Amino acid sequence: MSNSTNQLLKETPNDHPIIDVIKNRWSPRAFTDMPVSQTDLQSLFEAGRWAASSNNFQPWNFVWGIKGSETYDRIMKHLAEFNQSWAKNAPVLMLGVIDTKTPDGKDNYHALHDLGQFSANMALQAHSMGIAVHQMAGVDFEASKKEFEFPEQFHVATAIAVGYYSNDLEQLPDDLQSEETKKRERKKQNEFLFNGSYIHREEL
Template identity: 80%
Template sequence: MNKENTALKETPNDHPIIDNIKDRWSPRVFADMPVSQTDLQSMFEAGRWAASSNNFQPWNIVWGIKGSETYDRIMNHLVEFNQSWATNAPVLMLGVINTKTPDGKENYHALHDLGQFTANMAIQAHSMGIAIHQMAGVNFESAKEDFGFPEEYHVATAITAGYYGGNDNDLNDDLQKEESALRKRKKQDEFLFNGDFIERESL
């Protein structure tokens, strides 16, 4: 039985939030339609205006559209598990940080800032009907060498992008189950502390 992926998944939020956050999720299948460079530039512009410690903006994005050499080069650095489904995506990216500040000190906030960039980009993308899915499964060192980044840079994540849609049958059985699983998050009282940290057992 074919099952089409849809943009909306039920999100059991406990408090009101805007739809672009509530409805955003990270699929592994995408509609069979390209993402234009114009749309990508709108997504990148949203990321460009993310908050950044000392305005250092340590993020760097390598991107490629399916069918291009850059897309294939990024794909080559994904771990096998991610390659198995990321081929559904019309766009692949690498999120790269400069781990040094302009005066050569360690930038301990660079990963946080890249996260801000990607979150901005994801919300902008969702407003356009485009989903992104971030991946930790990337061969960091080989990607860094292939794309010519200096020693102080770190390839932190890979990212897929594409319009919501597609067919879950393009995935293996285990991933089909994950795609249809209910969304869940920790409750606020598991990570909020109005005072001292209290270790809590995970549910």
């Protein structure tokens, strides 16, 4: 199901060729009021399910709620006030949670990386369906972990808003409307690539 006609296409000044699903995906704060069906949500979760995972431990866990449900409201109350100001427009809210221990009880230092792989898969699948995903760091990690009764070894790593892209910016506070149309920015490759040591690096 696609609703891409409502998407504002941001300028993405890529320096090298990339596929459209990566070039055109971004994280909006404006959403239409069109519900995301459970069938479509399951496609997003299925895409995440097949993400790469260290030792195949799959340490990711998700709490999800549809707008109007108790779970949605329970997630919303733990978002930072700034995020609440726009995330209230999203038809779905999620929490991404990691198990910080391996099955044999050791520290899983790759769990957060694996959750990121899941979330990236999910975001690209969503974009291919005209659905947007916006991940948030602004969530009360400890309070939301307690709210949803996760054991001590678990960590709530991110909150996620999901919904169809919208070009209706009036739903946002004035100071956020310009953020929806500004050009995307990323560091240049030579700022983070090291063909050798960090200090004595060679540029591509």
